[in-house]
Amino acid sequence: xxxxxxxxxxxxxxxxxxxxxxxxxxxxxxxxxxxxxxxxxxxxxxxxxxxxxxxxxxxxxxxxxxxxxxxxxxxxxxxxxxxxxxxxxxxxxxxxxxxxxxxxxxxxxxxxxxxxxxxxxxxxxxxxxxxxxxxxxxxxxxxxxxxxxxxxxxxxxxxxxxxxxxxxxxxxxxxxxxxxxxxxxxxxxxxxxxxxxxxxxxxxxxxxxxxxxxxxxxxxxxxxxxxxxxxxxxxxxxxxxxxxxxxxxxxxxxxxxxxxxxxxxxxxxxxxxxxxxxxxxxxxxxxxxxxxxxxxxxxxxxxxxxxxxxxxxxxxxxxxxxxxxxxxxxxxxxxxxxxxxxxxxxxxxxxxxxxxxxxxxxxxxxxxxxxxxxxxxxxxxxxxxxxxxxxxxxxxxxxxxxxxxxxxxxx
Numbered sequence: 001x002x003x004x005x006x007x008x009x010x011x012x013x014x015x016x017x018x019x020x021x022x023x024x025x026x027x028x029x030x031x032x033x034x035x036x037x038x039x040x041x042x043x044x045x046x047x048x049x050x051x052x053x054x055x056x057x058x059x060x061x062x063x064x065x066x067x068x069x070x071x072x073x074x075x076x077x078x079x080x081x082x083x084x085x086x087x088x089x090x091x092x093x094x095x096x097x098x099x100x101x102x103x104x105x106x107x108x109x110x111x112x113x114x115x116x117x118x119x120x121x122x123x124x125x126x127x128x129x130x131x132x133x134x135x136x137x138x139x140x141x142x143x144x145x146x147x148x149x150x151x152x153x154x155x156x157x158x159x160x161x162x163x164x165x166x167x168x169x170x171x172x173x174x175x176x177x178x179x180x181x182x183x184x185x186x187x188x189x190x191x192x193x194x195x196x197x198x199x200x201x202x203x204x205x206x207x208x209x210x211x212x213x214x215x216x217x218x219x220x221x222x223x224x225x226x227x228x229x230x231x232x233x234x235x236x237x238x239x240x241x242x243x244x245x246x247x248x249x250x251x252x253x254x255x256x257x258x259x260x261x262x263x264x265x266x267x268x269x270x271x272x273x274x275x276x277x278x279x280x281x282x283x284x285x286x287x288x289x290x291x292x293x294x295x296x297x298x299x300x301x302x303x304x305x306x307x308x309x310x311x312x313x314x315x316x317x318x319x320x321x322x323x324x325x326x327x328x329x330x331x332x333x334x335x336x337x338x339x340x341x342x343x344x345x346x347x348x349x350x351x352x353x354x355x356x357x358x359x360x361x362x363x364x365x366x367x368x369x370x371x372x373x374x375x376x377x378x379x380x381x382x383x384x385x386x387x388x389x390x391x392x393x394x395x396x397x398x399x400x401x402x403x404x405x406x407x408x409x410x411x
Contacts, residue, residue, distance in 0.1 A: 024069045031062040035078035048215065049375050051394070051404060052301075052330065056104050079321070089228060090161035097187060097246045099140060099154045101321055102304065102328040108283060111305070114327045115279050118307060121316055121324070127308040128276045129256050130285040133328055134241050135299040136191035137222035139167065141242070143186050146177040146265075153225070157321075163225055167192070169234035174266035181251040181261060188267060190242030193298045194221040198237045212352055215373065215402075217299045239298065242267045244306075253310045275308060290331050302330040333394045336369070337407065338362035340389045343374065355380060357391070357403055364395050372401040386411070 038055055041047050050058075063079050066072070105111055118126060140160070142150040151167035153160040167173060170192065194202075194217040202220060203213045214220035224236045245258045252258050256275050263269040272289070276282045286303055293300045307313050307325040316325040339360040346354045355374040362369050372393055374380050383406055385391070390407040 021069070021071075024065060025072050028062065028065050028069065028072050028074075031058060031065070032074065032077055035059060035062060039078060047219065047375070049379055051333070051402075052104070053106070053333075090163060090226070092155065092159050093150065093152050093162045094159045095140060095152060095155075095157070096142075099138065099157050099160065099189070100318060100323055101157070102326055103322040104302075104328050104330050106330050106332070108286075111282060111286075111327070111329055112279060114305065115282070118316065118325065122307075122312055124312075126312055127256075128282060129306045129308050130274045130276055130282060131243055131304045131306070132270055132272045132289060132293065132296075132300045133302040133304045133330075134191045134193055134270070135216070135218045135301045136193035136241070137218060137225055139163075139190055139192050139225075139240070141167070141173065141188040141190065143177055143182075143188065145184055146182050148173070148175045161226070165230050166225055166227065166233045169230055170238045170240050172268045173240045177265040177267070179261075179264045179266070182265060183247045183249045183251070185247055186250070187246040188242050188262065189244040189246065190240050190267075192221050192225055193217065193239045193241060194224065194236065195239060195297050196299065197297070202236065210347070212346075212354055213373075240268050241270055241298075243270075243304070250310065255306055255308050255310060255313075258310075286329060293331070300331075302328050304328050333404075334364060335392050335394045335404070336362045336364040337390055337392055338369070340385060340387060340391050340403070342387060343380075343385075357385075359391070359393065362393065364393060364401060369393055369395070369401045372403050374403065384408075 035055075035058055038048070038050055038058070041049050048055075059079065062077070066077065066079060105114065115128070138154040140152045140154075141148060142152070148164075148168070150162060151164045151173075153163055155161060168175065196217065199214065199217040199220050206213055214223065220236075221238060224233055224238060227233050242262060243259070244255070245262060250258055251261050256273065259269050259273060274281075274285055276285065282305065289300075289303060305327050307316065313323070313325040316323070318324060340357055341360055342358045344356050344358060346356055355376065357372040357374050359370055359372060374385075383403060385403070385406060390410040391403045392405040392407070393401045394404040395401045
């Protein structure tokens, strides 16, 4: 089989074993550097180079090493921070309430562990609200006296970019709330989304113009929200879905009831929310939506589980990164096995070169896949790809399939 690169000196970085304090320190620094770079690619460039699962695995590896070697503590470690999407072209604004991330899980066993931890900590009855996790870019909408006064990106969790002018163009975000029991000050947390139909049309236009394609609707929404021209943002037909209220005078102690009120105020709240009293109900919700989500008009990559009672949420508290009263369950990505026939390189109008894998046609997520993104040369090297390889192709929330692995035993 033919190597994709003739320079034999170029090799993907390997993971050295940790045999002592010196090796441990080197490994920690390597992991931190890798994760900082992946965070930058994801949040700032909107061009992720690894999957969420691979990112979480690296983060877990780093967290375990930091626990084992506390003498190498670093306050700027990726484990201490939420990834940042701050852009120097926008004014940075402090969040009144931190915008934390969510801990990800991938199995029912991990969901059961979360449920049992909450049960032990509270030592009283509780309910769980299950919500679809829409795959967009996070936003905090500030309403004062029922009027939208500010819209702030997640940023680093403590401060974010003021994108109010762009958010005002999102048609299903009300500029003025209507109805009763609206607090004088309330922050509405949600996602800015790009519907599949809009995303596909945008990528068709970019392909004609020989511009790099967006990998998925999340990256397209994030990139759009950071544009300088609000007229272009408006033309991209972004949508919103809100999932949490924050404030000192919220109408109810029930998260579920607050979201029902938010819907009456004119905010877009998903109708798929369900209050569950048992693990069995939670698992039924996960099983149903793992299939039903494929017919939705927007991308979703999982389910968020939240303790319903706000007072119980306060009792459970948070770590520096995650609330202890909520967790995200990620759906498994759909995969297929096919053959890599060739690699071509697309050159965009800006001169950016993007490698594209040409594949033996294979059916994936109801469509025939013939090409997959390889992102860049580093991704090819990391996968150790050869022409003729049997490769695993994944389409987890990505309209553009990507190669995630190689069946090396088939060589």
